[in-house]
Amino acid sequence: MNEAAVETLDRGLGIRIGKEEAREIATLTDRKGLMHTVNGDWKVSGPRFICNCCADYCYPFRASVLLESERVWPLPRYIAEYNPSVCRHCGRCITRCHFNASRFEEEIVAKGYKLTGAGINGEKALKPENMSVGDSKAKHLIRYNRDKCRRCGLRVNTCKSGAVSMRPVCAEEVL
Numbered sequence: 001m002n003e004a005a006v007e008t009l010d011r012g013l014g015i016r017i018g019k020e021e022a023r024e025i026a027t028l029t030d031r032k033g034l035m036h037t038v039n040g041d042w043k044v045s046g047p048r049f050i051c052n053c054c055a056d057y058c059y060p061f062r063a064s065v066l067l068e069s070e071r072v073w074p075l076p077r078y079i080a081e082y083n084p085s086v087c088r089h090c091g092r093c094i095t096r097c098h099f100n101a102s103r104f105e106e107e108i109v110a111k112g113y114k115l116t117g118a119g120i121n122g123e124k125a126l127k128p129e130n131m132s133v134g135d136s137k138a139k140h141l142i143r144y145n146r147d148k149c150r151r152c153g154l155r156v157n158t159c160k161s162g163a164v165s166m167r168p169v170c171a172e173e174v175l
Contacts, residue, residue, distance in 0.1 A: 004048035026052070033096055035061075035152040055098030061150070065099075078151050078166040082144035087163035089142050093155040101149040104140045 008014045017025070026036065029052035039048045055061050063069075080101070093102045142163075155164045 002046050002048065008049075022050075026050070030157065033098075033154060035098065035150075035154060037152075061098075077169060078153070079146065079169050080144070080149050080151065080153075080155055081165050081167055082142075083163050083165075084142065084144075086161050087142050087159075088161045089140055090160075091140070091142070092158045092160070093142065093164060096154045096158040098152070098154070099148050099150050101146070102142050102144050102155060105143045 005014070005016075009016060030036070034052040034054055035058075037051045037053055039045070042048070051058070053061055055065075082102075089104075091104060094104060144164075151166070151169075153166060156166050158164075
């Protein structure tokens, strides 16, 4: 990539690879659910490293969680947006996210009454006396917690329905 790569090789770390092999590695690690990170100033100085991280073993990710510095590293340049109206609720994003930003929540629907998770949504309360056998059905819905999102993009490139997208963060969202 640049002099940082040469320095790394000179120290006996890493191996020299070409662009095509780098693309293959990036594709493979993405399929395996690893998060791609680069040095924070890559737009100015160029990429000095590309790391394919797993939240369980990546010490910067683990340290940022333990030290509650999630908004410091990695730098929040983008945020995931979730559109539940186009979501298929397949659950692929749940298995892909290392930080539990998405989860299944059961929704029970019965004759115009809707109970979601532990809280009631809608105008009517779901009460046992309002229900009879066969009146209710449960379905699993995806719930997204923006505060848990680490902006790695894994949920975006997993979602086949386009329910998850990335957008640049505003200055007030960074703090």
